[in-house]
Each structure stands twice: as C-alpha cells, then as structure tokens.
Amino acid sequence: MDLTGAIKHIKVKAKQVNNLPSGLRILVDFNEQDSAYGDAQGLLAGFLGILACNCNLFPIDFERWTGKVGIPEDYFNDCFATIIKVRFSFKTTKALAKRYCKISMGKKWSAHKQRLWSEFNIPTKTIDEIIRNVPNGIDKDQWVRFVQYRMKPSTQERCRKNKENRSKQVIPHTGGSKANSRRRHEIFLETGKLPSRAQMYILTHTKKGWILCQ
Known part of the structure; x- marks a missing residue:
C-alpha cells in the first residue's frame, strides 16, 4: 500500500523488505482473534525474525526478552517505530499490532539464542574455547557475557528442568x-x-x- 492508500500486488521476500520504495508498506490483515493471517503474515514473521536475530538491535546477553533482567522496553519501541511501522501497515489498532510483533519477536529471539548455544556449546571444549569461537554476526563482548550466563550452574539446572518437562509432553505438535x-x-x-x-x-x-x- 502506498501513501495514497492504493493497494499494489508485488512479490517480495523477507530479506527484501528493507529495500521497499519509500512510502510503500506491506498491508497485514488481522482476524477477529487479533492475529495476523494471509501471505503478509508469513512475510512479517520472516522480517521480524531477521530483526530479532540482529544483536545490534536486540543483544543476546540479556537473560530474558521482558522483565527486570530483560531487554529494555525502549529497544522494541524504537524498532517498531523506526523499522517495522514504516514498512508494514496493520489492519488493527497500533496497540494490538505492537503486542503481536513483540510476542512474535520474543519467541524468535529466544529461539535464536537457543540455536546459537546448541551449535557452539561443544561439550569437549572448555568455556574459554567456547568464548573464543564467536559466531559470525555476533558482538564479541555480548558473546562472552552470553556464554558466562549459560555456563552458570543455576542456568544449567533450569535448562535441565525445562528439557525434562518437554520430554513429558505426550501429545506432539504436528x-x-x-x-x-x-x-x-x-x-x-x-x-x-x-x-x-x-x-x-x-x-x-x-x-x-x-x-x-x-
């Protein structure tokens, strides 16, 4: 949708959203359950995933997405106002759109951190060796703090309990x-x-x- 409100049909991938012409935004439909749907939902989800995995926008060394030890609220608000809102138009209220994006990005941010840890946490290596093996695109100082947090006994115990709880799930999601x-x-x-x-x-x-x- 352009600045005049005219709707255009274009083909675009999540990685190309930042290259949209100025003033052109992707229209996202929402249903009666306040959830996005349609092809634009998939595009939005992919774009939010790219943003959530950007450690310059959302550092990985925070313990949680929200809360006292979570990423400051201003980080998301700034991202929504300067990046998301200028590229997407939501057929719902601003408050619901922000809530939807924040929840979606939180899940993707947490999954991103888990993937990093699963890939680089090699049992045969020491903590110093893991710290030196900084993933591409990740800030070195963030990686150090992230590894130190993940290696804490309290963190490892919580992860062990979470893994145990997931193993008790008797009805798999398909x-x-x-x-x-x-x-x-x-x-x-x-x-x-x-x-x-x-x-x-x-x-x-x-x-x-x-x-x-x-």
Missing part, C-alpha cells in the same frame, strides 16, 4: 512452523468455513486433522 491464524484462513478459503479452536487443536496435533475440519 503443525509445523506455520502460524495457526494463517492455517485457519487457508482452511476457510478451502472449505468456506472457519474451524473452531477444538478443530484447530486436532489439526495441529494429528496427521489427519484436515479431515475433521472439512
């Missing part, structure tokens, strides 16, 4: 990475009916959930 709001919209386009919450649960936790939603 929906993949696609957002439920987008999947729900696709079902509506296919069947003409919006699936209930119960049907969505079955769909994302069984291999034959589609049959129950038709």
Whole structure:
C-alpha cells in the first residue's frame, strides 16, 4: 500500500523488505482473534525474525526478552517505530499490532539464542574455547557475557528442568512452523468455513486433522 492508500500486488521476500520504495508498506490483515493471517503474515514473521536475530538491535546477553533482567522496553519501541511501522501497515489498532510483533519477536529471539548455544556449546571444549569461537554476526563482548550466563550452574539446572518437562509432553505438535491464524484462513478459503479452536487443536496435533475440519 502506498501513501495514497492504493493497494499494489508485488512479490517480495523477507530479506527484501528493507529495500521497499519509500512510502510503500506491506498491508497485514488481522482476524477477529487479533492475529495476523494471509501471505503478509508469513512475510512479517520472516522480517521480524531477521530483526530479532540482529544483536545490534536486540543483544543476546540479556537473560530474558521482558522483565527486570530483560531487554529494555525502549529497544522494541524504537524498532517498531523506526523499522517495522514504516514498512508494514496493520489492519488493527497500533496497540494490538505492537503486542503481536513483540510476542512474535520474543519467541524468535529466544529461539535464536537457543540455536546459537546448541551449535557452539561443544561439550569437549572448555568455556574459554567456547568464548573464543564467536559466531559470525555476533558482538564479541555480548558473546562472552552470553556464554558466562549459560555456563552458570543455576542456568544449567533450569535448562535441565525445562528439557525434562518437554520430554513429558505426550501429545506432539504436528503443525509445523506455520502460524495457526494463517492455517485457519487457508482452511476457510478451502472449505468456506472457519474451524473452531477444538478443530484447530486436532489439526495441529494429528496427521489427519484436515479431515475433521472439512
């Protein structure tokens, strides 16, 4: 959508969003459950993931995404105002759009840190060796503080408990990475009916959930 409100159909990937012409924004639809859906949702999710993994915007050496030991609120507010809002137009209120983006980015930021640790935490190496092996694109000082935090006994114990709790999950999620709001919209386009919450649960936790939603 351009500055005049005219809607244009273009092909763009998440990595190309920053290269959009000035004044052109991607229109994101929201459903009655205040969730984004459609192709723009996938594009938004990909772009938010790129931002969340940028350690210059959101350092990895904070313990959490929110809270007293989390990333300061101003970091996200500035990112939303100067980067996200100028490239996306949300068909919902500003407050709901910010909330949706913040939650999505928090999940991606946490997953990014977990991937880094899983890849570079080699049991046969000492903490000094891990610290020296700085991942590409990560600030060296942030990496040092991140590794030191992850190696703390209290952090390792919490990770052990989380892993144990995940192993007790008896009903696996089979929906993949696609957002439920987008999947729900696709079902509506296919069947003409919006699936209930119960049907969505079955769909994302069984291999034959589609049959129950038709």
